[in-house]
Amino acid sequence: MFKNTVLGAVVLSALGAVAAAHNGATGLVMERMMGMSAMKTLMADLAPMMQGNVPYDGIAVQEAAFALQGHAGETLTGLFPQDDIPKASYAKREIWTDWERFAALSEELRLYSEGLSIAAANGLDAPVPAPVVATNNATAMPGMDHTAMQMPAEPEGFTVSELMGITSRAAVSPGTIAGAATETRPPGVDFAAMAADDVFERISQTCASCHAQFRRGN
């Protein structure tokens, strides 16, 4: 399976390179577009597994995690020297005006990718159950207001303080991270005790956080 993944990544990277070249991207811009394209392919392969929609393959997950790790950290930041932004680039000026944050997210991606390689063997079940978002099994027909809808009870989901943004969910729950400038990686995360999909979610949230701040367009 991983051979297919790698092959797919190579093919799609090549297609991405062609597309990028057609858009006028060259040099470093094209290089980072290819890197992003390769990561996208890896994420596309991992996501169905993490949702339980295709059979879980721990070895493939581990190898994909290593590949993601190789694209992250200083490898990623090294592709963004301060320069004029060509028209073809999706990069935003904020990368360089808030370089510390960009570099932190890039390093966070590397750490979580490494974490996924460790958690890969656990599959979708954490050896130690981690807090998860509550599931609502409402069965009543909803009325006109939200009162008719059952909402998750506090002990199962986030606290009022987390929901209101008073405390960061990253500080108390290993389920999520990477958001605002104030949210930092919780210390002492034990990836060996986490389910692979929990770590994968952290990777996706790191990507989303970075894209929200530093990439043009949705």
Next chain:
Amino acid sequence: MRGLIRTNFAILATSLAVIGVIAIWPIAEPTHIGMLAGDAYRGAYLARSSGCIACHTNSAAAGAALAGGAPLDTPFGSFVPPNITPDLAGGIGYWTLDQFAVALRQGVRPDGKAYYPAFPYEFYADMSDQDVADLWAALQTVPPIAEPAAAHDVSFPFNMRWGLKIWRAALMTPAAISPVLGQSVAWNRGQQLVTGAAHCAACHTGRNIVGGLKASEMLAGNDKLPGGSVAPPILAVALVAKGWTVANMAYALRTGVMPDGDVLGGSMAEVVQYSTSYMDDADREAIATFLLTIDGQVPKDVARETPIADAGMTGMAHSSGMVME
């Protein structure tokens, strides 16, 4: 000459009189919720789902919760989401529950002036008294911040708030959500979230030159979002054509990962990060169910798949030919 002066004076006087009448034109309908007790947890969940936290907290600048959001740059000017902490001076601590209800559902400030539609009050118009009381209870849990948010920076003529009354009369479209009995619980809940609290149309629908939503283009996308962002169409046919299913859309609303492996960016990444990722799985699936319904039903190949992976057998791939007894 004297006639011309007289005419100009008449026009000026009439204009001032019209403006004066508009300025004192009452737009708030009286609301009496009274002392209805709210549930802070339900309110907090609703505040997340409705984007209150995302908008009124400047997370990128490490701002305090609900102490004022990041400026929203639009063609009409820069709007700053205000401080809605319970501080008496800087926030809304001096408001009553009834005033809060009017502000939230009708878009009218306690002083009787209209809010700019950058505040999506139209989408909150159908919230129940209990919803309002719950939100109010949740707001009381936030530490008060004395410093008010910066003022809006809106250029002439949009800086004349009385003009908003004309805008409201002509263009305001308050949400009116009716449950559809022939549809599933998930679809109805999705309708409630998409067309109400989560206010998807605020970004995914085009606007006319004075900022009104184009009713004929509802959810058909908007390529002129503030900051140069683009909101794609989220009509069912377009979504299905792009490979969206109930499962992968619910997953994207939780994690940001799209079906092609890309991760959402721009303002939608913020929506996921600060709002939908806090929702429960059922609500995310409800949104997806509503958005992916074509001709009254979700196409079979788009509906929720049954997971086939055996999560318990870690590290093992089950080939399609494997038979288990």
